[in-house]
Amino acid sequence: MSSIATRKILSTYHGFSEIKWFYNFRELTRVFDDKICANNAARMFQEYSKITNDWSEDTNSEWLCRIYFSAKMVFQATLQLMSLEFAIEKNLRVVTSYLEYYAIFSACRCVVATLPNIPWADGRLFSMDHSKVINITFDHLGHFDKNMSSELKEKVIFKKACRELISYKAPSSGDYGLDNEFDIKELCTLLVELGQFNSEILEKSIIKNANKNNFKFKTKYIDDLSRITIGKNVFYDDEDWSRLDYLRRKWPMPPNILHIMTEGHTEDFFGAWEPKEDYETDGDILYTGSPSNWGVIFDIP
Known part of the structure; x- marks a missing residue:
């Protein structure tokens, strides 16, 4: 039995918007009421049905890649x-604008890969430019709440500009005046949950x-x-190949994220x-291997 089959058997369902969900949403259910989510679930189901009613081996393979990629974007945003957090603690402020923006951007890419109206385009979906990713993401969010x-979206565009300012213009005043107070973790949580929301509708x-x-x-x-x-330059990832080949052998159908x-x-x-390498003082180094830290925006197993 595959790990996916085992997890589905052991899953506890969570009910809202008249639907049973595998995932226990944090931000989505806090920010939007049941009616809004139910309407969007129905809309997305209708959109996915246009694809799933004409399902082929290529479509199946495409969506396995898309869901796998979305999961990796959750990992990436979390990392x-x-x-x-480590950079702020250690006053590595020269990289904070980069990390703020790219965490959001990774979460946006998680959403975009799950959208039925965005074509695969022979895999070019994964190399879409930044402005397009942002526009598509927040157009989708607009179905839940336009304002x-x-x-x-304006806050994310500001974060993008801050990243470009520090990276390309090297201002003599450093990051002075670049504060744009909003909770990046909350936004990333909401975005990756939108991806999960979509992927569960797709699976159904x-x-x-x-x-x-x-x-x-x-x-x-x-x-x-x-x-x-x-x-x-060509880069080959044996780890990704192994994970994807496991899906081919054990669960060759797109599951949720x-x-x-x-x-x-x-x-x-x-x-x-x-x-x-080992360091004398733990506080001098970022450790990523503690599962207790992985759930900052998503319930990563």
Whole structure:
């Protein structure tokens, strides 16, 4: 039995907006009422149904890649927020604007990868430019609350500008006057929960509509997602290939974001950023391997 099947059997359902959910949302249910969430769930189910009623092996492979990528963006945003906290504590202010913005950007990418109206485009979805990712994310959030979406989008654009200012212009006044007070962790939590919300609706639509004979994960998609080309440089990730191949063998159907995460994957992802040598004082180094720190924006297993 696969780890995903085991987790589904052991799951406790959480009810809101007249739907049973695998995930126990923190921000989504605090910020939006049941009616708004129910309306958006119905809207998203209708959009996903256009895809799942015409399900193919390629579509199945594409969405496995998209959900896996979204899960990694949750990991990435979490890692960046942990690094941000450490940088603030150690007065590494030269990197804080970078970490603030990219934590939000990673959370935005988690959302975008789950949206049915955003085409796969032979994998170019994953290399979409920053402005487009931000626009798409907050257009989607606008279906829940237009005013909130507009306000948060402006704050994110400001964070992007701060990152560019420090990185490219090297102001002599440093980061003076760059404070833009809002809770980045809350925003990242809300965004990755939107991704989880979408992925659970997608999973329900697949179960209801998709042809189960097409639950196959094509090796081409695994190879493409594990091999990254940037300019003339090609990077290959054996760890990603192994995780994706496990899905091919054990659960070749797109699950929701929470269930595509495994304890082994999370330990390996965060463990990859552990120090490569011992330090005399623990406070001098960022340790990422403590599971107690991984749940800052999402209930990572």
